[in-house]
Amino acid sequence: MALRVGLLGFGTVGSSFAEVLATSEAEVRITRIFNRDVERKKSHAKAKFVPAETIWTSDATEVVTADDVDVVVEVIGGLDPIEGWLQAALQAGKHVVTANKQLIAYRGSELIALAAEKGVQLRYNAAVAGGVPVIPGIVSGLSGDRITRISGILNGTCNFILSAMESGAEYADVLKKAQSLGYAEANPSADVDGFDARAKLCVLARLALRAELNPDEVPAQTISSVSAIDFAYAKELGCTVRQISRAERDGDGAVRARVGPMLVPKEMPIAWSHDTQNMVVTSGLFGGDVVFSGHGAGGHPTAVAVMSDVFTLTSGSGQVRFVAAKIEVNGDVRAPHYLRFIVKDKPGIVASIAGVLAEHDINIDALLQHRGHSPENLPFVVTTEPCLRSQLESAVAAMTRLDFMLEPPLVMQMLTSDDHPTD
């Protein structure tokens, strides 16, 4: 008998799921669809992929506990009211397949426990990196390794913006373009300020590092302070700039994690991703680095991940369960850093800055200054030897008070090819 799907949401992903399912040979049937505005959705171009006998409803409770539903597929997003609906579905003995990263990041452990208690499955391959099978790769292919670090490009919007800025464009202009292409929201904060990426990072940390992290504890730095100048300096350093999400097991079992713009050496795989692509690099004690890359978002790629979860359910396959422990996040990463200043030029600036760094026990690695900028508005860059972020933040706080400093310095972590999981 065909597996009966109750679909919550008929937007971009939901309608693409109906399309992908219609062209598949899987024994799967959509019996019910919830959407707030049923009439509008019934005239959606992809409604033709929905069987005539499917029941449409604007009442989600008519889907999550219905007798003719074996698996609830949720592609709406957000915590409330979704959490309650999916709890009800699991309580009623339905499998749940969801693309909801916020829900899994913030409420995953409770939902996973409930699913286990009820003997049903909670699958969420689509919650991270859309069509890139990072979660199946980690769960089924790398469970035998001990993964010590995950680094990723987990937000396609940021990757689009930063890879476009490589050719010299300014942030504000590229953001506008991203918005007009539908890659960025009118309020882009969730993407550019790192909240979306850190939720995904926490979903991965549970599986890869067996660590339950609170997303709110992961420091997220905005990419909106990165400017075209930084790409020019990054290039001189053999690097580019990407929004990187990174979590690593510390020597003593803690997890260090951060999300934000970082300098990435051009020869590292993580610098390869362009446009809206996603990439994840896992580092294992035995298997070394494994790279996953592809389309992280969009209706079709996300629908592929959802459909693959549903297909796995039709095969009667069980679910690999990991034990993850609650672990506090330490955002104080030790690494070399990039510092960019905009100053009003006058004698003694380098001496002042070098003085503050020395007071904070931070060694300068290089000092870069390109010609041709106005002394009234002069950008220059200092790179440091590895130091703790906290050391740097207090140095920067002290520097911001210097009279020649026209704006707060931009601080970015620098990744290095010989980066080690712990230090």
Place this chain on the structure above:
Amino acid sequence: MALRVGLLGFGTVGSSFAEVLATSEAEVRITRIFNRDVERKKSHAKAKFVPAETIWTSDATEVVTADDVDVVVEVIGGLDPIEGWLQAALQAGKHVVTANKQLIAYRGSELIALAAEKGVQLRYNAAVAGGVPVIPGIVSGLSGDRITRISGILNGTCNFILSAMESGAEYADVLKKAQSLGYAEANPSADVDGFDARAKLCVLARLALRAELNPDEVPAQTISSVSAIDFAYAKELGCTVRQISRAERDGDGAVRARVGPMLVPKEMPIAWSHDTQNMVVTSGLFGGDVVFSGHGAGGHPTAVAVMSDVFTLTSGSGQVRFVAAKIEVNGDVRAPHYLRFIVKDKPGIVASIAGVLAEHDINIDALLQHRGHSPENLPFVVTTEPCLRSQLESAVAAMTRLDFMLEPPLVMQMLTSDDHPTD
């Protein structure tokens, strides 16, 4: 109760498996180990990872049907006698985990059917790309897509040789180096002539394209005819040379497949792999291109793949089964090609070659000739517009008879960024 493993083979992979298992928290125990020379293996550096109560034997039948074995892990390789042993294990109701690409490529369908009949699992994530979870990614993460093509760097030895040749070294010298480093066998034929890669390609084709291919039908071209000159010309064309394994669904449901050295544009992900790394790119109708990359061979990465399969068994997870159909291979790919000639220079050579190509209805795209070579031994290169390999082979057969041709021309397919799955 712990899952009890009977291990066949205590070489590089088998001993690494014991090590990985010893450091894991999985409920898994090695109860029996088969190896021909038990006494020698017991003094192996990694024998310390084997529990004292484990039974060592030089008789495989004492492992494959033993009562205290739940899963047989095979890391020896080859068809005979392994096939019989694993049949016996499956017959006796044991799960089987194997790293044996030849066995799965040539006898996979029979063994898969036998496992299904007996209600046990046959897992072989380690058979392709070692520690890179390509098989789990395809099986659990991309089953919802319709994959139309797989392209891969599936042989680490060839990738080591060809990426080393990028800096100007000749094939014979790099091969020697690879042999001294243990990356290439004394008889390197299985690697450099493409037999290893095409077995892996057929294992992937079954899962990704749902196509049972006979590996012997996949044309395999040796990399041993590639010389330093070809890298110089490839560079001029914005390319490098890699051993590529490629299979794609044709418009009419047939599969076109080939293994051999190909020109790869530097901006394509498949050009990123260096040293002994493996890479696989799947192209899906809905999800687009997905890239997997990492360490394809070696004791630890392969042991991670084996251990992950064993770990999945401990979780009580079932197995996703695909239906694959027997399909004939068509090696006659339509693509642009690179032709490199070594000639004794005289007037009219270009005209003769162009004439033969025209007779065979092949259009020339570019003609490249670097300065500084002796006219007695002159290399030059022609690239063609897309044509069938068969057209080109007959043209080349005609050219080989030309009096100025000092050796048979080298023919390599050229990949293009806008490559489409069918043509």
